[in-house]
Amino acid sequence: MRYITRAAFAALLLASASGPALHAADAPAKAGAKDTGQDAGKDKSAPDDALAPLPADKSITQTATIGGKLVKYTATVGTIPVKDAKGKLIGEVVYTAYTVPGASAEHRPVTFALNGGPGASSVYLNLGAIGPKRVAFGAQGDSPSDPAVLRDNPNSWLDFTDLVFIDPIGTGFSRTRTDEETTKKEFYSADADIHYLSRVIYDWLVKEGRLSSPKYLAGESYGGYRLPRLAYYLQTQIGVGINGMTLVSPYLDPAAIGDETALSPLPWMINYPAMAAGHLEREGLPLNETTMGPIEQYLRTQFVADFLAGPKNKEATDRLSAKVAEFTGLDPALVRRMNGRVDIETYLREIHRSQGLVGSIYDSNYTAYDPFPASADQRYSDPLLTTLIAPTTSAMVDFVTRQVGWKIDARYNALSFAVNAAWDRDNTDSPVTDLRKAISIDPKMTVDIVHGWDDLSCPYFTSELIIDQMPTFGQDDRVHLHRYPGGHMFYSRSDSGAALRRDIMATYAKAP
DSSP states (O other): OEEOOTTTTOSBEEOOSSOOOOOTTTSOOOTTOOOOGGGTTOOTTSOOTTOOOOOOOEEEEEEEEETTEEEEEEEEEEEEEEEOTTSOEEEEEEEEEEEOSSSOTTTSOEEEEEOOBTTBOTHHIIIIIISSEEOOOSSTTOOTTSOOOOEEOTTOSTTTSEEEEEOOTTSBTOEEOSOHHHHHHHHSBHHHHHHHHHHHHHHHHHHTTOTTSOEEEEEETHHHHHHHHHHHHIIIIIOOOOOEEEEESOOOOTTTTSSOOSSOSHHHHHHHHHHHHHHHHHTTOOOSHHHHHHHHHHHHTHHHHHHHHOTTOHHHHHHHHHHHHHHHOOOHHHHHHTTTOOOHHHHHHHTTGGGTEEEOSSOTTOEEEOSOTTOSSOOOOOTTHHHHHHHHHHHHHHIIIIISOOOOOSOOBSBOHHHHHHOBOOTTOOHHHHHHHHHHHOTTOEEEEEEETTOSSSOHHHHHHHHHTSOGGGSTTSEEEEEESSSTTGGGSHHHHHHHHHHHHHHHHTOO
16 A cells, blocks of 8 residues: 555555655654653664564465355465575564465466555555455445454455565564664665565575466555566566566556646646546446546646646636536536646545545545534545554454464554655656566566556556556557556455456466
8 A cells, every 4th residue: 555645645555755644653753852661761773682583484274265166275474584685684574375285386376465655564455455365444434443354355366376465674563673774774765675575575485485486466556666676676686587467556656646736737637537537436427438538538638738828828727627627526616716726635625525524535435524624724634544554453463363373472563654754765766667677578477557446646547648658568468457446445345356356367367
């Protein structure tokens, strides 16, 4: 997921170049503040050598009904050590693997899955999207206090690929074993992140004797940002070929979906289709090429001309504002006052204002009550993000500690705001560049980019525009764009999760 808020909430589950929204319990102390409690007086630059060893790998046998059939599998919680260039242990990555016994390694695919953030564990893809069990979250009406009970996931991918969910350092139960400065250098930057995670994937393959298996990557949000860079690094530096990638609601172009500016029409072009999709859904209309195609075509053509004419051109601004009001469902007078340039925060608050509700940046039709509806300022956390932490954390900890029996006395970080705050956002790296390179040197590699229509944190139109600019070798049967009803976590909708499963299973089935 991508930690993202676009003003008050522009960085998470998901992460943008602006600062993350922090929970009070996880926020770093303000400059000059004194330490309190058990950390008072502690030298935070020193490594914590007193940490108890992590438990040995633990496995259990389970079953789940997937795609209408009973699947028997082995669930393993294990650890991959991370060492520096001198062989010193500096971190421990905890993973959860689901493997189906019987098939030979060379015929049984294995998929490595990561979420985003930076600072998100893999629990969202695991217990929400593609793992064999799932916990309810992300649907309207779900509550943080609902029982965190795992049930069979009929939309899991486990019947056609083994699954390894990786929690990067600082997330889940994965932890650093070095000081703060070294931790930031070795783990909390875009390049270091790719280097050590690539080695974790390689080490798991060696440990389990799976180097001959077909190998795939799946990543959500910032995890999708990671994937092309992981694939290229594995290909060219580690010596591991990747058969394919699934980028789920990927964060591919930070510059394009950054804060709206007065000059470029691109951020508006990217956001408006997701707003339009939300409006169509509220009107009970289908989301497909027939309903969305004309809107996309308008944004590629007349919108750009009218936008660049500027607010001083009354005729162009009137025309643009009327069209934006039409496809977003917003009050035409409001849109005209904003010169047709409606920001995400205004949209999410205004579309449900008459009901006293606010929408989520991850799915504008997922709503919660506005705690301060009379306030001119937005004084609320994202409705969807704030409901995810409790069920996913409780369900994952119960699974690991009680069901699998991997006993550990530590906090599980589904979302680590501390990692997100510490992250070095070096925007010189480019996942789009590495995506082109990775598929150019492997003509058999496939890429599926999947989005929810109604996602304003990582809008689908970004990926569509990126694909349109790729050389012909990267289009047609090589790179596929799929869109589904829903938002960032569209897979929480059963029908969308089933459609995702069908599309990805078809891609895996085509592999040589």
